[in-house]
Amino acid sequence: MPITIGIADDHLLVIQGIRAMLDKSNFKIIFSANNGRELLENLESIQPDILLLDIQMPDQSGIELCREIRQRFPEVRVIALTNMDESHYVKQMIRNGARGYLLKNTDQTSMINAVEEVMMGNQYLDKQVQQSLMDEVLLGKKSASQQATLTKRELEILGLIAKEYSNTEIAEKLFISLRTVETHRLNISHKLNAKNLVTLVKEAYKRGLI
Numbered sequence: 001m002p003i004t005i006g007i008a009d010d011h012l013l014v015i016q017g018i019r020a021m022l023d024k025s026n027f028k029i030i031f032s033a034n035n036g037r038e039l040l041e042n043l044e045s046i047q048p049d050i051l052l053l054d055i056q057m058p059d060q061s062g063i064e065l066c067r068e069i070r071q072r073f074p075e076v077r078v079i080a081l082t083n084m085d086e087s088h089y090v091k092q093m094i095r096n097g098a099r100g101y102l103l104k105n106t107d108q109t110s111m112i113n114a115v116e117e118v119m120m121g122n123q124y125l126d127k128q129v130q131q132s133l134m135d136e137v138l139l140g141k142k143s144a145s146q147q148a149t150l151t152k153r154e155l156e157i158l159g160l161i162a163k164e165y166s167n168t169e170i171a172e173k174l175f176i177s178l179r180t181v182e183t184h185r186l187n188i189s190h191k192l193n194a195k196n197l198v199t200l201v202k203e204a205y206k207r208g209l210i
Contacts, residue, residue, distance in 0.1 A: 002028040003119050006048035008039045008065070009081065010058050014104065018052060018081075021108045027115070036060035043069065047076050050115050053098070055082040055089060056182055061189075063092045070097030077118050087132050088190050090125070100124035150191060155209060157184045162201050162210045 005027055007015050015032045022029060030048055033039035036057045043051075051069065055062035066078050079100035080093045090101050099118040102111060103126045114124040125133075150158065160170045167185065171178045192207070194200035204210045 002026050003050060003115060004048040005029045005115065006039075006042065006051045006076075007032040008034075008036075008051065008057065008062070009054040010034045010056075011054075014054070014081075018111070021111050022115070024112070034058075036065050039065065040068070040072075043073050043076065047073050049077060049119060051076050051078050052081045052102075053078050055080055055084060055093065056179070056186065058178070058182065061186055063089070063096055063186075064195075066093055066098050067096040079114055079118055079124070085126070085129050085132050087129075090129055090133065092190070094123075101129050102126050103128055150188065150209065154184050154188050154191075157181065158188055158200075158204055159210050161185065161188075161197070162204060 003026060005022060007018055007029060009015055009018075009032070019029055030046060031042045033042050036059045039053075039057075053062045053066060053069075057065065062080065062082070066080070069076055069078060077100075078093075078098045079102055080090075080098045081102050081104060082089065083104050085103055093101060100114045100123060102114050102124075106114075106126060110126065114126075117124040156174065157170055160173065165173065167178055167181045171181045174181075189195070189200055192200060192203040194203050201210075
């Protein structure tokens, strides 16, 4: 029986690239989803052995989705697939149930190894991610979440979030892409250790950031 795989990413080129990498007889991609809602709808109908999950989804973060998937579909093994190698993202995903963590610049061999290792019940971390974690432990490097210092742009976006601007409205107001807003918002949430909008705003007020 082939290993069944689901893909959740909002970039068509990424999905096509993954399909090309896993175009082998012992793998079968059974669905792809472009956002969190679509992903959960697919999982209601069919659960793959392995789910390759982007951390930055347009309607819900992959970190939150990973937790929900672990609770609702515990048989699905999640592998994070992202451009972000910061240790706090890795820790959050693993804590929320991910069995693996891959960077999007990975090669075919590493992706196949990750899928096979996780399928066997093991964990798999990208080599670059392993190095980031080792640097933090051995060299005492602090992650962005530990530093908890917001950039000028993050403070600007945080102020608009507090005024109840949507991600789309923030992007239009600041003349930046929606994807950029989502990335900043995710970084802000991690730096302030906020799991939802209410906590984010409360923590921001508490720290005198807005």
